[in-house]
Amino acid sequence: MILHAPDLVFLAFSAVKAVAVALVVLTMVPGSVTAERRLSAWIQDRRGPNRVGIPFTNIRIFGLGQGLADAAKFLLKEQFVPASVNRIYFNLAPILAMVPALVTVAVIPFSPGFDLRPIAEWIAGFLHWDEATVQAFQISGVVANLDVGLLFVFAVISLSVYGIILAGWASNSKYPFLGGIRSSAQMISYEIAMGASVVPVFLVTQQLNLGKIVEYQVQNGWLALPHLRGGVVGVLTGLCLAFSFLVFLVAAFAETNRLPFDLPEAETELVGGYHTEYSGMRFALFFLGEYAAMISASAIMVTLFLGGWSLPLPWLNGLPMPQSVFGWALPAWLAGQGMPWWFGFVSVGVFLAKILVFIGFFIVIRWTIPRFKYDQLMNLGWKVFIPMAFVNIFLVAALVLARA
Amino acid sequence: MIRWFCPEVLLVLTGVTLILADALIPPGKKEWLPRLSILLGIALFIFTIWQSGQPMPEVWANLFVTDGLSLVFKPFFVLCLVGVTLISVRYPMGREEVVRTEFLALPFFSTAGLCLLASARDFLAIFVALELVAISLYLLAAFHRSRAASLEAGMKLLVMGGLSTGFLVMGIAWLYATAGSTEFSRIILEQAGRPASPALLFAVGLILTGLAFKIAAVPFHAWAPDVYEGAPTPITAFLAIASKAAGFVLLLRIFCLGAFALDSVGWVFRPILLTMGIATVTLGTLAALPQRNLKRYLAYSGIAHAGYMLLALGTWGESGMGTVAGYLWAYLLATFPVFIFVQELERVHGNADMRHLDGLAQRDPGPALGLTLCFLSMAGLPPLLGFSAKLSVFTALWSAGEIPGLVVGVIMAVVGLGFYLVPIRAMYWEREPDVVPAQRFPSFLVWILLLAGAAQLILGFQPRPLVRLVEKSLAPMVSGNLQGK
Amino acid sequence: MIREFVPVLFSLGMALAIALGGIGLGIVIGKVGRRNRGKDMAYECGKDPIGSPSARFSVKFYLVAMIFILFDIEVIFMYPWAVSLMGFKQSGMGWQVFGLMLAFVLLVEVGHLYAYQKGVFDWNKRG
Secondary structure, X not given: XXXXXXXXXXXXXXXXXXXXXXXXXXXXXXXXXXXXXXXXXXXOOOOOOOOOOOOOOOOOHHHOOHHHHHXXXXXXXXXXXXXXXXXXXXXXXXXXXXXXXXXXXXXXXOOOOEEOHHHHHHHHHHHXXXXXXXXXXXXXXXXXXXXXXXXXXXXXXXXXXXXXXXXXXXXXXXXXXXXXXXXXXXXXXXXXXXXXXXXXXXXXXXXXXXXXXXXXHHHHOXXXXXXXXXXXXXXXXXXXXXXXXXHXXXXXXXXXXXXXOOHHHOHHHHOOHHHOOOOHHHHHHHHHHHHHHHHHHHHHHHHHHOOOOOOOOHHHHOOOXXXXXXXXXXXXXXXXXXXXXXXXXXXXXXXXXXXHHHHHHXXXXXXXXXXXXXXXXXHXXXXXXXXXXXXXXXXHHHHHHHOO | OHHHOOHHHHHHHHHXXXXXXXXXXXXXXXXXXXXXXXXXXXXXXHHHHHHOOOOOOHHHOOOEOEOHHHHHHHHHHHHHHHHHHHHHOOOOOOOOOOOOHHHHHHHHHHHHHHHHHHOEOEHHHHHHHHHXXXXXXXXXXXXXXXXXXXXXXXHHHHHHHHHHHHHHHHHHHHHHHHHOOOEHHHHHHHHOOOOOOHHHHHHHHHHHHHHHHHHOOOOOOOHHHHHHHHOOHHHHHHHHHHHHHHHHHHHHHHHHHOOOOOHHHHHHHHHHHHHHHHHHHHHHHHHHOOOOEHHHHHHHHHHHHHHHHHHHHHOOOHHHHHHHHHHHHHHHHHHHHHHHHHHHHHHHHOOOEHHHHOOHHHHOHHXXXXXXXXXXXXXXXXXXXXXXHHHHHHHHHHHHOOHHHHHHHHHXXXXXXXXXXXXXXXXXXXXXXXXXXXXXXXXHHHHHHHHHHHHHHHHHHOOHHHHHHHHHHOOOOEOOOOOOO | OHHHHHHHHHHHHHHHHHHHHHHHHHHHHOOOOOOOHHHHOOOOOOOOOOOOOOOOOOOHHHHHHHHHHHHHHHHHHHHXXXXXXXXXXXXXXXXXXXXXXXXXXXXXXXXXXXXXXOOOOOOOOOO
């Protein structure tokens, strides 16, 4: 296969985007760990870690340096592997636990796209690029624009079960083992509810491609909010989709092993669950995987139900756009038509802000709701969520068919 | 809409109803479920006779067809189901008073798969239907959980079934790669009049291997005796008759009617089928001689019968096809009563050892007479039904000029006479054991066996009804779209 | 089409690089400690481990795993159906396709109900 210049541009920018996305997730992890500690402190009416700031200075910046210090400490500790473990799988498990969460974000659109053609045209003047190469500088706002988008997400997410069950098994120790099988049963149980809860989204949008799902929401309104267009049927569809969102949200908590569903690592019962025998950087990878999974779950929720990178404007939700506000004419791109080139970068910020809200939500839930018992967890999954998710699917299907 | 009321759909719905009834009705109030399942089975049998000529639902038009073969064999399978349900109710499953409803419901699903197989015209449909049959059977074979032999049977069936499915699916994949379709008519159109490519022959070989497991043909027969011995007797009967018949119906459909009814394929596979037939007849007959357990004995007898049918199939013509169809019905009528007897033997003695037959004629002359007639029919003694079946195999072989197959078939029929005489000798000439069990055979068994024996005689003298059935099975395809809704 | 999957490889490579790099860096610059018997033992709250580490666990986990496979396939089967339902609606077959999927799901739900009634999801009961 011969690579032409446009292909090279595509590959180069894909690599840049892949690295950038991974780095953003990676920086968000220590940030959210620190945020979690500060928020929990605030909920418990005490001070959290607020001392560590920029190294070698006295600037504290709300303790944000704590994450960096934690990371350094993980690296410098003894990377201990107990003698009784199965070494190959013991080392493989943390990798398997972290990699899926980072790969998932590759298909999530974080922006409508970056139109870098003006810059490319300017460079083309020096380097004698042809027109096709210049056109290749219209870059999509997603690392991999897959048509099977959400299918890919589910395929990859379900791989993270392997990391956890392998960690439990390879540790050759009781608590990790119990934590591992508990966790795998929990994750697969909620995976069904999660998978079923997104079917209504496909019914309405007729898409699996996440980018196109977002575009649908830009034109027709966010899916988690009741559709104001389309009369009674529209409102009912919106309510069903809001229910879908609820199911997905709860399932996301279970999938990421966060409280109130953190049974796999319930400290009071299982010491540390599947990662009891881990230390140092290997343990850090589990930690990283958990937070990265949280971030990617938030990103998927934002993309599927809350409009992805689009702005939270009421007329994006089915209301007619006003011609002007306080005498100021509104630009057409606010309604989703003809975005200016810099809007791609603004929407990245919008997308990240939405994710941060979700992470805050995850943290607040963790420190306010007690842990479920295992039978309650399984009951909720198998006896409540799965049947209701299926009923919901057929409700939405009937509404979609009934819609004129 | 009315087309949805076809036997397959109703079979599945009946199975679902039974399962649901079992799940929802509190324990202790389920005594009527076995009776209900028998009634539903009989009703379905009548319905199938009436309905099996009707076309299937439109959405399935590309996958299923209604023709002579399906017309004749759907009632065959549902009849097997009725028989199995009738004796399942009495199967002694350890301490449990009432038979588990799952044990009655799963054969309905399996039979639905068999009926779908009988009218499949696409390899994908075949695969799905075959799995529906097989998965229910894995469960059923291992159903007697307190007996290690039953668990062993289930395990062996699972492993061998999985292996055979693997061959079949691989074959289908190769076929799709070569012919570009899995639909029979398309394959015929695509491949007719040109030499068969090696890939196509490989595909046919793999598919034949997969089906050879199902019919327990040599060299893929080894699982049959163990599984037949270990599985609960009703399921053994189902495996030995319905499952085997399904394999043959499929072979008929792909080699005689569609898909591979090509000269280019036949040139290679006729000798293979004939060789397999010869080997199967020989091994089945010779290995049956030393058997002391009736279920193993019947397993080898079934292998020998499969061999005769393979020989008939190897003649590669319409006569061979009619012969196989007739042989299967004769096999059903002769073998099923024996299985009913075997189960009653197990109820009385706890196992199906052949020594329990010693002196049976003095104790119970009725069942002994019926059994004798059935065994002699299986052996192919002249006035009985089995003779007509074997004779038609030999005439088909003669007219096709397959002399080696004919010679081996005739020799093995004579040797077979010897081993079918073993249980008869035990019943009539052996002395009755000193300890006679207190329990007696129920009176209905006497009637069933006498009736079966009479059927062998009557159909032997007057095979007209069976011949008409066979002629029906040769009827050309009834297209799914020609008949009204 | 295949082209779009190449960036996934970049992402995968990046994730693997972070994971392997992290472990590798940890091994290089991390503290080197001594081993002893107590440290090598499986952790059981400071006591010597009792019995085999691979404890027996409830058969329910197996059941859940099997039922999961069934339902997961069912859900995946619904994806293409959901995406193309509107297309079928336009060709006038919407309700028919809806009914077919409903029949399929009801069949699977019978299995679900059966498992429910048989106590597969009852984690309070023994057995």
